Amino acid sequence: MSATIAFAQSGIIRGQLTSSETGEELIGATVVIKSISNGAATDLDGKFNLNNIAPGTYEVQASYISYEPKTVTGVVVKANEVTVLNIQLGSATTKLQEVVIEGRAIKSSENTLRNTQKKAAVVMDGVSAEQFSRSGDSDAAAALTRVTGISLEGSKYVYVRGLGDRYVKTSLNGAEIPGLDPNRNTVQMDLFPSNLLDNLTVSKTFTPDMPGSFSGGFVNITTKDFPDRFTLQLSTSVGYNDQATFNNKFLSSNKGKTDWLGYDDGTRAVPDAINYTIPYESFTNKQQAEQIDQATKAFNTDMGPTRITAPINRSHAFSLGNQTELFGRQLGYVVGLSYQRNFSYYNNGTFGLWELNSAGASRLNNNSLYEDEKGVEEVSLGFLSNFAYKFNSNNKLSLNLMRNQSGSNSSRFLFGTFPAISGVNDGRAIFESRALHYTQRALNSAQLKGEHVVPGLNNSKIDWLTSFTLSQQDEPDLRFFANDYYLNGSDTTYRIQLAAYTLPARFFRDLDEINLDVKVNVETPFEIWNGLEAKTKFGAAALLKDRKFRENIYRYRFNEGYGYNGSITDFFSPEKLGIVATPQDPESGGIYRYGVYLQDGTQRTNNYDGEEAVYAGYGMIDLPLTEKLRVVTGARVEVTDIFVQSFNKSLEPGDLNQVDVLPSVNATYSLTDNMNLRAGYSRTLARPNFREIAPYTSFDFVGEPAFTGNANLERTTIDNFDTRWEWYPNLGEYISVSAFYKNFQNPIERTINTLAQNNEIFIQNVDNAKVYGLEFELNKRLSFVAPFLENFILGSNLSLIKSEVSIKALELEQIRAVRPNADDTRPLFGQSPFVANASLTYQSEPLGLMATANYNVFGDRISAISVGGTPNIYERSRPMASIVVSKRLGDAFTAKLSADNLFNPEFVNSHEYNGQEYIYSSYKQGRTFSAGITFLID
Incomplete structure (x- = not known):
């Protein structure tokens, strides 16, 4: 033509x-x-x-x-x-x-993702950038809830097939990234703004070229690659939360000038004046007494929440990409920025501690029951740049740079009944606890990747990656102030308990972790019988981690004659702060008298260094036995060396050394061009994290359980069996049915010891656990029902899961001492019996209109395991629903309206005993409504 x-x-x-x-x-x-x-x-x-x-x-x-x-x-x-x-x-x-x-x-990346899923060697699910936009998801965490069998815990941590974040591995463009929470095994997925991402995939079966430390799923976050042509996108939106926005009772605290950028400007730092070790209660030494006085007065005295009017939520994003030529060769690039600032608040919360303390008791004993109020301001700032340069048609080099910064300013107030105070006749008192908690997180990642084709070796592909990641979590000036009071006749008697964990205190915590991930893969195709092409693949990898965790504690003490009248302002009044009386003749043995004074309560035990090295090598073959039957099999060897040492050298260090052989076989039979039958077996593992094998105790909030690590933890091994039938009837459409079975040896579980002071969460291995289930997924245009429904797309998935963990003999003996008929098994920690997601989309290209309704729900799952017979704490099921509507305005603009958390359900964690529910914690997040506009040149 x-x-x-x-x-x-x-x-x-x-x-x-x-x-x-x-x-x-x-x-x-x-x-x-x-x-x-x-x-x-x-x-x-x-x-x-x-x-x-x-x-x-x-x-x-x-x-x-x-x-x-x-x-x-x-x-x-x-x-x-x-x-x-x-x-x-x-x-x-x-x-x-x-x-x-x-x-x-x-152009449809949704179709591209489905094609990738169809051709994959493993059982894989995913969600594309197209789906992000359709569902109105602002970050990777929210987007992943659209994937079969996935739910979120705390709006950050991914559960795959009901399995907790321990059994989920996360990578960024194929490179492993560390989590920012010292108590977790995986990354917080809300760190990644959706506008910087191309797609998210979840591999539910293992092949030897993947890291072996997952069982639920291997999540890969793929950032935007450079486009085929120039693109420019700008978007902005504002949001209203019906519990927080314009609420003049919003709980907050003193702020720095850069809080709006997600980091503290030094407002919350340890004062420069404290450049010495604070002496311990020096009453007779003049120099030391003056040092205590100076340190006490150096800190600000803001120890309780303030009230402000919360402004609107806001979100902004920018991205730019293109291809060009440099020195006559192709250069592609994309640069993206994102910014979000959100406010959340509740004052209808409940927090309670309960205990079953005798056999045959009709109800649980209430140790404490509080009203809970909390305000949180969250800021996230993301930057991404991706460059790729092709030296020629066989060699490419890529550089990916990412920085994500976030800050969370949380203020909380607990108020309610408290256990008996000595000398109080009615045996009850009122307890008040305040916390000001600022957390800033930073993830800095630099990845250099090379891809090469060697024509002389049958077009073998060699790819390598070097990834350096620095993650930081700082908690500057985490403040607690707690007291109790009771009516003494017509007077109110206030008291600050002298126990260390209830004294007013300031915590400074810093976590720095460096990850170096290096890997190389060599893939060689070769022709076998009947003209079929097979491939061998082998490679090596090394993952090195170095963590440093530091915690400094400053506690406020006061002399025995000091009286607290219920006012924080009065407690820190100038006439009561530091030295309040000095001796006439210090040289003659007089003493210095203090009102409120500062004491260094830092415990060397709570500071630790951790190192982890995982070296791996693997070999595998992708073998088409016939035109319809494909088998991918091989094995991976991983050598693990983890060492965690507390600054208290008398404590046993956490030490884990292990060599694991992890075999895998995955078979795919193509029933037709658009229909597959899959089956697979693999062995994988789950390692404890640094904090879990650091043997010390810490707590986050007065009244909540403390957490204690276990230096003797072992890694968990898991045998995984999977099958799936999948059908792709038309472009972008998908139907599947899956079944799976998992057998865990030495699973790691968290337990609450209600018999310990202030309760205590500790970590342990149990002998065995089993998980098995079914998954169903449907993504289909509704034109098969009636032609006029052509523009409607239905997406739904359902996971039905059963889990069982054997209870250790000693633990079972304690349970049956108060519950004689208790079972000798229980569900796995964090395991939901079902997870369901559904969406209905209307899409009209001529009208430029798209509307999507989303719904997801998970079944009750154990959030804490109790010791001593008290029933376990369950996170209760709650439905979540949202609606997103977008309309194209001309060639370059799109307007979007959304409503989230439409049902506004209670977030409840509770015990159940004799058919009655006992609340551990409950609150509501409120509904959020937003409106935005996007400008796009493509």
């Missing part, structure tokens, strides 16, 4: 060739424009560039050895614009035949 010339200026055709059978890139394929002498070969990504093409309409032909050639007609080229053309070629059978299709650019 001849071209119709419209302008003298030229355009570009760019695209990618992939195999319709495997989804892999076709390297060295030929792409030509039939009517003119313009052609190109595809590079190591299967991509091609046809430059300097006069505007017009063309036929483009793609061909590759052993594949059917394909001609795309009606390809329109415009002056100074890029036409994107992605083509799939099918393998040739007995006769090469040319296939002719009408030209169109395939």
Whole structure:
């Protein structure tokens, strides 16, 4: 077909060739424009560039050895614009035949993701950037709830198939990244703004080229790659929360000038004046007494929440990307920024501690029951840059830089009944506890990747990656102030208990962790029987971690004659702060008298250093036994060395040394071109984190349980069995049924010891656990019901899961002492019996209108395991629903409205005993409504 010339200026055709059978890139394929002498070969990504093409309409032909050639007609080229053309070629059978299709650019990343899922060697699910936009998800955590079998804990931590974050591994563009919470085993997924991401995939079965430390799922976060043509996107939105926004009773605290950027400017830092070790209660030494006085007066005296009016929520995002040439070679880049600031508040919360303390008791004994009020301001700032440079068609180098910064300013107040005070006749008193908690998190990542094709080695692919990640979590000036009071006749008697954990205190915690992840993979294709192509793959990896955790504690003490009258302001009044009386003659042995004075309560035990090294090597083969049956099998060897040492050298260090062989076999049988049957077996593991094997006790809030690590923890091994039937009836549509079984040896569990002072959470291995379940997923256009429903898309998934953990003999004996008929098994910690998600989307391209309703819910799951017979604490099921509507306004603008948490359910953790519920914690988050606009040039 001849071209119709419209302008003298030229355009570009760019695209990618992939195999319709495997989804892999076709390297060295030929792409030509039939009517003119313009052609190109595809590079190591299967991509091609046809430059300097006069505007017009063309036929483009793609061909590759052993594949059917394909001609795309009606390809329109415009002056100074890029036409994107992605083509799939099918393998040739007995006769090469040319296939002719009408030209169109395939832009849908949702379809691309489904094709990747279909061709994967493992059981895989995922969610694309298209779905992020459709569902209105602001970060990776929210987006992942759309994936089959996934729920969130604390709006941050991913549970796959009901398994807690311990059994989930997270990577960023294939490189492992550390978590920022010292008490967790995985990263907080709310750190990653959705506008910087291309897709999220969750591999539910293991192959040897993956890290072996997961069982529920291996989550890979893929950031935006450079686009085929220039793109510019700006978006902004504002939000209203019906419990927080414009509420003039919002709990807050003193702030720094840079809180709005997600980090403290030094307002909460230890004062510069304290450049010495604070002496311990020096009453006779003048120099030391003056040092105590100076330190006491150096800190600000803001120890309780203040009330402000909370402003609106806001969110802004920017991204820019393009391809260009540098030194005659292709350079692609994308740069993105995001900013969010949100406020949340509740004053209807409840917090209670309960205990079953005798056999046959009709109810649980209430140790304390508080009203709970909390205000949180959260800020997140994200930056991403991605550069890729192709030296030639066989060699590419990529650099990815990311920084995510977030700050959370939390103020909390507990008020309620408290255990008996000595000398109080009615045996009850009122307890008040205040906490001001600022946490800043930073994730800095630099990744350098290389991809190479070696034509002389049968087009073998070599890829390598070096990733350096620095993660930081700082908690500057975490403040607690607690007291109790009771009525003494007509008077109110206040008291601050002298126990260390109830004295007014300031904590300064810093966590720094460095991760170095290095890996190399070599993949070699070779031809076997019947013209089928197999591949071998082998590689090596090293993951090195170094963590430093520091905690300084300053406690306020006061002399025995000091009286507290219930006012924090009066407690820290100038006349009562520091030295309040001095001796007439210090040299004659007089003493200094203090009112309120500062004491260094830092415990060396609570500071630790941790090192972890995991070295791995693997080999595997991807073998098509027939045209329909594919087997991927091999094994991975991982050598683990973890060492955690407290500053208290008398404590046993946490030490774990292990060599694990992790075999894997995955088989896929293609029932038809669009239907697969999968089966797989693998062995994986779960390691304890640094904090869990650091043997010291710490707490986060007065009245809540303390946490104690265990230096003798062992790693968990898991045998995994999976099957899945999957069908892709049409483009973007998907139906599947899966079954799985997991057997855990030495699973790691958290337990609450209600017999300890202030309760205590400790960590331990139990002998065995089993998890098995079914998963169902449907993504389908509703045109099969009636033609007028063509624009409606239904997405739904359901996971039904059963778990069982054997209870240790000693623990079972304690339980049955008060509950004689208690079972000798229980569900696995964090395991939901079901997880369900559903969405209904209306999409009209002519109207530029899209509307989506989302719903998700999980079943009750254990959030804390009790010791001594008290029933376990369960996080109760709650439904979550949202609606998102977007409308295109002209060629470049899109308006969006959304409503989240429509049902506003209670977030409840509770015990259940004799058919009655006992609240451990409960609160509501409130509904959020937002409106925004996006400007896009593409």
